[in-house]
Structures are given as C-alpha cells and as structure tokens.
Amino acid sequence: MLCPDVKSSPRRRLVDNAYAEALGLAAALPKIVVAGGQIVRLPKPVPATLFGTGKVAELAEIIAQDKINLVLIDGQVTPVQQRNLEKAWKVKILDRMGLILEVFADRARTREGVLQVELAQLAYQRTRLVRAWTHLERQRGGFGFVGGPGETQKESDRRAIDLHLIRLRRQLSEVRKTRELHRAARRKVPFPLVAIVGYTNAGKSTLFNRLTGADVMAKDMLFATLDPTMRAVILPDGRKIIASDTVGFISDLPTDLVAAFRATLEEVLEADVILHVRDISHPDSAEQAADVQDILGKLGTRNDVPLIEVWNKLDLVPLGQADLLNDPAQRRKNCVPVSALTGAGMDDLRAQISAALAQAKRIEQVTIPFTAGQARAYLHSAGLISQENITETAWEISVLWRDIDAARFSAQFPAIRAPQALATE
Numbered sequence: 526m527l528c529p530d531v532k533s534s535p536r537r538r539l540v541d542n543a544y545a546e547a548l549g550l551a552a553a554l555p556k557i558v559v560a561g562g563q564i565v566r567l568p569k570p571v572p573a574t575l576f577g578t579g580k581v582a583e584l585a586e587i588i589a590q591d592k593i594n595l596v597l598i599d600g601q602v603t604p605v606q607q608r609n610l611e612k613a614w615k616v617k618i619l620d621r622m623g624l625i626l627e628v629f630a631d632r633a634r635t636r637e638g639v640l641q642v643e644l645a646q647l648a649y650q651r652t653r654l655v656r657a658w659t660h661l662e663r664q665r666g667g668f669g670f671v672g673g674p675g676e677t678q679k680e681s682d683r684r685a686i687d688l689h690l691i692r693l694r695r696q697l698s699e700v701r702k703t704r705e706l707h708r709a710a711r712r713k714v715p716f717p718l719v720a721i722v723g724y725t726n727a728g729k730s731t732l733f734n735r736l737t738g739a740d741v742m743a744k745d746m747l748f749a750t751l752d753p754t755m756r757a758v759i760l761p762d763g764r765k766i767i768a769s770d771t772v773g774f775i776s777d778l779p780t781d782l783v784a785a786f787r788a789t790l791e792e793v794l795e796a797d798v799i800l801h802v803r804d805i806s807h808p809d810s811a812e813q814a815a816d817v818q819d820i821l822g823k824l825g826t827r828n829d830v831p832l833i834e835v836w837n838k839l840d841l842v843p844l845g846q847a848d849l850l851n852d853p854a855q856r857r858k859n860c861v862p863v864s865a866l867t868g869a870g871m872d873d874l875r876a877q878i879s880a881a882l883a884q885a886k887r888i889e890q891v892t893i894p895f896t897a898g899q900a901r902a903y904l905h906s907a908g909l910i911s912q913e914n915i916t917e918t919a920w921e922i923s924v925l926w927r928d929i930d931a932a933r934f935s936a937q938f939p940a941i942r943a944p945q946a947l948a949t950e
Contacts, residue, residue, distance in 0.1 A: 526562030528599040533569045538812040547599035575606045637700045644693045651686045717766045720793045723802030724813035725773030728837040732865035733770040762879045776816045798881045799832045806841035831881035839864040893920045900938040
C-alpha cells in the first residue's frame with residue numbers, strides 16, 4: 526500500500542489517518558493480504574509516473590524482492606501513470622477509485638446494487654484502456670457497421686464497453702422504475718421516513734439495529750452495508766416511522782459512483798429527518814463529517830429537512846471527554862451523543878427524532894365529503910387529526926401537520942379542496 530503525500534495538494538485530514546483508512550479499505554477485501562506499505566512524500570506528482578525516477582526504482586526492488594503482485598495507491602492515478610508503473614514494476618496497479626469499486630463489487634447483493642457497481646466499473650475501465658499492453662495498438666479491418674478499416678483494438682474494446690454500458694443503463698432504468706413504484710406505494714403509507722447517513726464504519730448499521738431491533742450485518746469494516754434496508758419503528762410518543770439504513774460515504778468518493786448509486790441514495794432525498802451518524806471517537810471525525818456534508822450537498826438534499834448529528838461510539842471516548850460531550854451546555858443544537866453498541870443515549874435520540882418530526886406544525890381545517898372515506902382514514906392512520914366535527918355532508922377535520930404532510934395528502938387526494946389555515950404551533 527502506497528499513500529502519496531503531495532505537498533502541492535494538501536489533504537483535508539492528516540496523512541497518517543488517511544493511510545490508516547486506506548489500509549482499512551484494503552482489509553475490507555478478503556482476497557487481498559497487505560504485505561506492507563509506506564507514506565511517500567512528494568513535492569508534486571510526476572505526470573508520467575506519479576513518483577520520481579529514484580522512488581520508482583527503489584519501489585521496484587522492494588516489489589520484486591517481496592514478490593508483490595498487486596500495488597494499491599491511495600490516490601488518483603492517471604491512465605498514463607498506471608501504464609508506466611505497471612511496466613516498471615511488472616505488477617497490477619489499483620488506485621483509490623479502483624479499490625473502492627472492488628469493495629463495492631464484493632458487497633453488492635441486490636440486483637440494483639450489482640448493476641450500479643458494474644456500471645461504475647465499466648465507466649472507470651473505459652478510461653483505462655490506454656494502460657493495456659501493446660496489443661491494443663494493433664489495427665484491423667472491418668465493415669462499416671463494425672468499425673472502419675484501420676480500427677484499433679483499443680477502439681473496438683471501447684465500443685464494446687459503450688454498448689455494454691447502454692445495456693446496463695437500460696436494465697438499471699427498469700430496476701429504478703420498480704424502486705419508484707415501491708417509493709410511490711410508501712408515500713401512500715403516511716409514516717415519516719428517517720434516513721441514516723454517515724461516513725463508512727461510523728456505526729450506522731449498529732444504530733439501525735438498536736433503533737429497529739433488526740439484525741442487519743454490522744461489522745468493524747468499511748462498507749459493511751451497501752444495499753439499503755428499511756424497517757418500521759414506533760417512537761415513545763406512539764408515532765410510527767420508517768428508518769432507512771444507507772451506504773456509507775467516504776472521502777474522495779468517485780463522482781461516477783455517486784451518480785451510479787443515486788437511485789439508492791434518493792431515499793435520503795425523500796427523508797423527513799436525516800440522522801448523520803458520526804464516529805465521535807475517530808481523530809478525523811470533523812473531517813469525515815465535512816465529507817458527508819459535501820456528498821449530501823451533491824445529492825441535493827433540502828435545507829428544510831431536519832438533520833440530527835448522532836455522535837456515536839461514546840463508549841470509545843475517554844471518560845473526561847465523554848462527560849464533556851454529554852454536557853448540554855457544551856453541545857451544539859441537534860447533537861445527541863450515543864453508543865449504539867451499549868444503548869447509551871438512545872432515549873435522548875428517540876426524543877430528538879420526535880421533536881424534529883413535530884417542528885413547524887400548523888393547524889388547518891380540511892373538509893372531507895362522506896364519499897371520500899379513504900382520505901379521512903389516511904389522516905387517522907397518520908395521527909394528524911386534532912379535532913373532528915360532522916356536518917350534514919362532510920367531515921370538518923382540524924389537522925396538525927407540516928408542509929410535507931400537507932403535500933403528501935394533496936398528492937394522494939387531489940380532489941379534496943385546499944385546507945384553510947387556522948393556527949401555527
């Protein structure tokens with residue numbers, strides 16, 4: 526494992542912590558055994574080989590002596606650099622994006638997850654054809670519909686990848702249509718959605734299990750969860766919610782991967798409350814939180830959705846610091862210290878979720894004719910009714926709800942006339 530430390534492009538976090546994270550990524554793949562590694566200080570990257578000539582030669586000796594057959598580089602490696610390093614070292618090179626894609630491919634279980642990973646992998650490989658050996662420079666003839674005379678093998682391979690990408694996008698489009706149907710069906714069920722997001726290995730799945738009583742795989746491993754899971758939860762105030770466990774984020778998450786997994790991550794865009802789980806015991810907790818916020822911004826999450834920071838792994842924090850985190854005077858608003866492993870702080874978290882769901886509620890009056898009994902049943906099941914009167918032709922119902930509740934009701938029952946505002950809480 527090589528971790529370049531380039532002075533001209535400073536990292537958001539300390540290089541030692543970045544190196545440890547890279548080793549964690551490699552350890553997430555059971556087929557990889559890391560024989561060793563080092564942090565390589567660079568004034569600036571060399572365009573042709575990333576590392577300087579002397580360093581390339583020094584590493585070549587170590588690789589040959591230790592019989593290494595795969596070199597992982599924690600950073601972006603251009604196709605030209607990859608080709609030249611593979612020739613110099615006579616091994617396969619995998620950069621950070623390639624390693625993340627390998628981990629995702631190993632974790633994907635659902636059809637959608639498999640398709641999304643394959644799509645991202647092919648898009649990545651398409652740019653890497655230049656690194657292949659000289660056979661890609663051979664030319665071959667052909668008919669017009671399969672490539673003109675003199676088409677190179679590289680062009681043929683790229684065209685084959687493009688065709689496969691088109692097929693994958695079509696298949697993924699069908700899967701996404703099915704997911705949208707499921708999402709539309711969930712919108713008819715008037716239960717708020719609480720999405721759990723956070724940096725990979727921050728303890729999201731452990732928290733999800735603690736909240737819901739589920740048994741989702743939770744390991745001390747990067748990207749233990751890839752495919753989303755949803756479960757119902759009943760809060761202490763009796764409100765029923767749907768909790769969603771999502772894929773973890775990571776620094777320098779490839780743009781293609783964010784785009785490929787957008788359909789999965791759209792659950793976050795639908796959320797009524799977002800729980801941002803942070804490993805508060807990690808030395809780079811603040812930097813990890815900033816990376817998560819960057820990705821949430823790229824996804825386009827709404828600013829009006831309540832976000833609760835869950836400061837997890839309180840059990841790993843030194844006692845004095847833990848006391849400080851638990852001091853309400855020292856904490857920021859909407860931050861809840863918890864230990865998902867031991868259950869400490871979970872009652873406070875549930876109370877915070879209830880409070881967030883009750884924010885900015887208003888009382889409005891809705892008139893529902895007797896012929897629209899489903900609309901009345903919807904309001905009852907959602908727990909939105911504060912008062913109800915019966916007239917000769919309709920139910921006059923006072924509802925206590927938020928903008929998102931009103932929007933869902935209007936989308937479900939467009940024939941019901943617009944509600945009249947009565948008061949605001």
